[in-house]
Amino acid sequence: MDEPDAVKSLLAGFVAGTLQADDSERIRRHLALCAGCSRDASILRRLVHEVQRLPEHVPGPESLARITALARARRMEVLERRRQARLTAAIALLGWVLVIASLPLWQWLAEAVRIWSGWPVTTGVLTAFSLGALLSYLFLPGLWALLDGGSATNYGEGRR
Amino acid sequence: MTTDPVVDDKIQVDEARRGSRDAIAALVGHHSPGLFRYLIRLSGDPVLAGDLLQDTWLRVMERLNSNRPGHPFRNWLFAIARNRAFDILRQRSRRLQREPAGAAEHPTNPAEEVPDPHPSILEYLAEADLARCVRKAMETLPVVFREVLTLRFEQGMEIGAIARILGLSASAVKDRLYRGLDQLRLRTERLAKHG
Numbered sequence: 001m002d003e004p005d006a007v008k009s010l011l012a013g014f015v016a017g018t019l020q021a022d023d024s025e026r027i028r029r030h031l032a033l034c035a036g037c038s039r040d041a042s043i044l045r046r047l048v049h050e051v052q053r054l055p056e057h058v059p060g061p062e063s064l065a066r067i068t069a070l071a072r073a074r075r076m077e078v079l080e081r082r083r084q085a086r087l088t089a090a091i092a093l094l095g096w097v098l099v100i101a102s103l104p105l106w107q108w109l110a111e112a113v114r115i116w117s118g119w120p121v122t123t124g125v126l127t128a129f130s131l132g133a134l135l136s137y138l139f140l141p142g143l144w145a146l147l148d149g150g151s152a153t154n155y156g157e158g159r160r
Numbered sequence: 161m162t163t164d165p166v167v168d169d170k171i172q173v174d175e176a177r178r179g180s181r182d183a184i185a186a187l188v189g190h191h192s193p194g195l196f197r198y199l200i201r202l203s204g205d206p207v208l209a210g211d212l213l214q215d216t217w218l219r220v221m222e223r224l225n226s227n228r229p230g231h232p233f234r235n236w237l238f239a240i241a242r243n244r245a246f247d248i249l250r251q252r253s254r255r256l257q258r259e260p261a262g263a264a265e266h267p268t269n270p271a272e273e274v275p276d277p278h279p280s281i282l283e284y285l286a287e288a289d290l291a292r293c294v295r296k297a298m299e300t301l302p303v304v305f306r307e308v309l310t311l312r313f314e315q316g317m318e319i320g321a322i323a324r325i326l327g328l329s330a331s332a333v334k335d336r337l338y339r340g341l342d343q344l345r346l347r348t349e350r351l352a353k354h355g
Binding site: 015046054055079 | 176178179181184185188189192193196197200206209210213214217218220221222224280282283290291294295298309310312313314319334337338341342344345348
């Protein structure tokens with residue numbers, strides 16, 4: 001590629017302001033000598049200038065006020081959902097603590113039932129874990145909401 | 161309030177995250193004009209852009225906690241808006257049985273890429289006529305070129321920020337920008353000649 005072609009391929013970058021300093025300097029020097037490239041650069045500059053001057057579209061004040069109100073309401077909903085999720089998770093945790101802490105009581109009850117009725121109730125452990133699992137199941141939606149509260153939109157999703 | 165918009169954003173975002181009404185109003189008020197302009201350039205439809213603007217802010221409020229420190233809020237906001245806009249554009253495109261917006265990156269007519277060897281009409285076109293032709297040319301550009309031109313020249317974003325929003329490398333963004341400029345020139349010239 002000869003010098004003018006190489007310069008032409010860099011002209012858009014020069015006008016767009018995306019070149020490295022040394023490339024920019026190279027183009028600047030070339031433009032001082034080459035009338036054709038100088039004209040091309042001038043045209044591109046005019047185009048960029050017109051893009052920058054394209055009609056402004058501004059959302060109306062009523063529209064902005066409505067969007068602001070909706071945004072506030074949505075944020076409040078999210079915070080409330082998160083608060084409830086935290087509360088639910090705390091209750092589930094407390095439920096588990098209580099179940100585990102009351103294991104001796106369950107064992108004592110199971111033994112009492114076995115002696116009184118003769119039913120093959122072996123231990124309170126199964127009962128306790130069943131209740132614990134039940135509690136967790138009941139509160140799983142809350143836990144899920146808590147975990148899901150910060151679902152991410154990363155930049156990678158932007159690729160199109 | 162500091163003079164650094166990124167730091168100001170960070171403060172506002174932290175407060176908005178906790179539900180501050182003033183911070184939410186400040187964020188919406190500060191970023192909506194630029195975002196609306198970008199959405200209009202993407203969609204070409206002010207009504208749709210208004211809907212997208214609202215939808216974007218609702219999504220942002222849902223996901224505010226996932227805007228990590230070190231990621232400028234503005235880039236993240238534009239990325240969310242872009243995702244939503246492209247979803248809608250793709251749906252419309254399917255409905256109209258046209259090619260998807262992203263596939264229009266390569267011009268359908270290869271002749272468009274051949275520059276006119278003669279002196280350009282754009283050199284001596286009056287400013288008002290040039291403005292009109294550029295406006296029309298922008299409307300007809302493939303959306304992938306239109307958006308990169310608007311992000312760079314209307315929004316004044318750095319290449320790195322655009323790359324994050326578009327999910328592309330910096331070199332891919334530059335390539336798209338240069339091709340977009342080239343396409344804009346060709347289409348503006350054609351409009352100037354043929355109206």
